[in-house]
Amino acid sequence: MDVDATVKTYYEQILQRNAGEPEFHQAVSEVLDSLTHVLRKDPHYADMGLIQRLTEPERQIIFRVPWVDDQGNVHVNRGFRVQFNSVLGPYKGGLRFHPSVNLGIIKFLGFEQIFKNSLTGLPIGGGKGGSDFDPKGRSDLEIMRFCQSFMTELGRHIGDKIDVPAGDIGVGGREIGYLFGQYRRMAGRHESGTLTGKGLQWGGSLVRTEATGYGAVYFTQEMMTARGERLHNAKVIVSGSGNVAIYAIEKAQELGATVVAFSDSSGYVTTPDGVDVELLKDIKEVRRLRVADYAKEAKGAAFHKGGNVWEVEADVALPCATQNELDGESAELLADNGVKYVAEGANMPCTHDAIRVFGKRKIDFAPGKAANAGGVATSALEMQQNASRDSWSFEYTDKRLRDIMGNIFRTTAKTAAEYGMEGDYVVGANIAGFRKVADAMAAQGVI
Template sequence: MPLDSTTAALYKDIVHRNPAEPEFHQAVAEVLHSIQPVLQQRPELGDNALLQRLCEPERQVIFRVTWTDDKGNAHVNRGFRVGFSSALGPYKGGLRFHRSVTLGTVKFLAFEQIFKNALTGLGIGGGKGGSDFDPSGRSDGEIMRFCQAYMTELHRHIGPHTDVPAGDIGVGGREIGYLFGQYKRITNRFDAGALTGKDLNIGGSQARPEATGYGAVYFLEAMLAERGHTLEGKTAVVSGSGNVAQYALVKLHQLGAKVVACSDSTGTLYDPTGIRADILHEVKQVQRRKLDHYVELVSSARFAPDRRPWDIPCDIALPSATQNELGEADAVSLAKNNLIALAEGANMPCTPEAIKVFQEARIAFGPGKAANAGGVATSGLEMQQNAARTKWSFEHTEQTLARIMRSIHHTCLVTAADHGKPGDYITGANVAGFLTVASAMNTLGLV
């Protein structure tokens, strides 16, 4: 459905006001297309001021980050933090450290986070941040000094009731620890709820490292159940080999599926007998090496340089690397190999052209703002534990995560059916998230 004249004019203005930010434009266009039927049914929600406010960040912070490497050389990077919507609660979203990070990248991620966070039902707004700093090949000392320099500016803009960052690409438990240490030193407060994804001994939550990958698999499991399938005996392909991919692999194996391929920036690892989670963890998390090292440890594995995993036959797929990594040709290949279902472990990893292929082939498609909401949901649970100064068991936290993911699946499914798009999880996620946020915005008034 093309955008009507009012919505099309709004989108044109957004593109004009935010030049050279194609990922942000893409994210906005998807939401506007999904909610247009709702706006036609309920004109009060289509008030241009509400939509303009929804698509305009409440604040955008850009700052210089100066740090020194181990040789004493000075480096200058750019830091970002975008608070997009606080209608439902404090800004909540991760920090990404990667050379590709720009303001447009952060805005697209923060915009997606609005609707993702709304789906969790936890009362958290949408935000995101990061830097064009590349941690690859850097020593622990260099990463610590960068994190301290980054937090020296960021601390002015965050707090348990204002903005609560977490990790993302390039920002794991080590980086969160350095960031929180600097925040604690500067503010002279142990505000555990100011950041999430922390180590357990400084207020972190059980199951937080596993949450995004586990949650994506729970959502995938629910999609399959809706079609009369289970994960038992299914062959899976996962892109990426970082935190999300690794724990998705673990949970897929636990539920009876076999993951035969994963990838990193250098190529694709394939093992027809199933990739071993323990060895993958050793290679990527302990040794911090590229995937080609895995084949030195497992004789049945093969590594294909510069290859993506999408031409490998599989029943289910979880793109879990980065945005727009899976294009139309990849989708055609997956469809020809009789893919049953796909859940986005990353944020917007499938292009619009790829999604169209999946929809036309009637492949169950779980969009990132629903399928990978497990990470931010468990961050919300960490905030609850920090506020109460308590700790939950791994089992309790995982059970709560599973319940939230199944609830998100149900919400998407029912909302899509109620709006004439049965089985369309994109419509379900966007419309459900939009209705929640729009209601809060109207309640709060013109702010």
């Protein structure tokens, strides 16, 4: 078998069948690049249409979401749920509310989720959903009405043994509360395992809020330990200032690092003496302000309008904002400024060009499907607690998270070495995630 020609054919078919979806193309291309190594060593993975089936969602749901604003005006948004692959368990993946959301972005996120969920070792499949609704500037009542309309359609497609959504960009505890309330109202019963990210008083899990950021730092710590280095006393830059970024900052500083910069879409803040995490939480989570407002109140902090957070000298970079935020030019900046480790806290924040630069400049790079798997892992732990009507302590749940991230690192590193690509965590994560799913698909037949 001519592996390169076979993979090229797969990719050309995907481009043809999924026109106008560049993010999805990018995600599939990265995985197919890794699978060339698999097909050379284990050509049976080309059998039974495994790769073609894996890149085609099992189900794509698109629906209208009408809602009424506080002035009585009717708005219509579009809702999505892509149930991508359920071979390992019920579909599992977040909901994103953001004006940039379209089918291609949801498909890219759902495709990534298959491998991420596989790497956790937990029995969950891959899916993703969301809407082009923008919660920014909307009142609580407007968001409630939107969430109720959204769930009125989505609710008929989900359930604790079918599909278990969670939060993502634009969907936090407030939105999950409204969504779950409407689902419970429709179902006529309290199925707490149908959504994760719930409030602690009604079925939520400790550490779920912190999990994605914490997990990215735990993976970074594993990468550094493998090189004989420590996170303690390291300088860290973090892009973003949302949930993932805040808790990555918190955990990095708990482990002895100094976070020297973070950002939002308006610019970045330098914090040479570290971040006042409690003030940052108050600014972003309570008052819902911008990072410029943090700089006004924090001692020693300075706001830089526009610019590039990757200009700051550091040892570690954690991109935690959004997809394709870090390109090849920025990757060169990181390398020039001393960064030796990059771990994706967001989904696919690094472009192909950036990843190539990391390889060329000898920067250890952890892809999102490995490094940011902590969020979905803890969601699965929330599902376990719901199923057993139990509630675990923060310390116990955090330990489970640390253990899962350590296992993901070891699996990723071992798989990369097995295919002669030691230290290539992209290849390791893609292949390890793929093999588990593909083996299960082959065992269950052509469905």
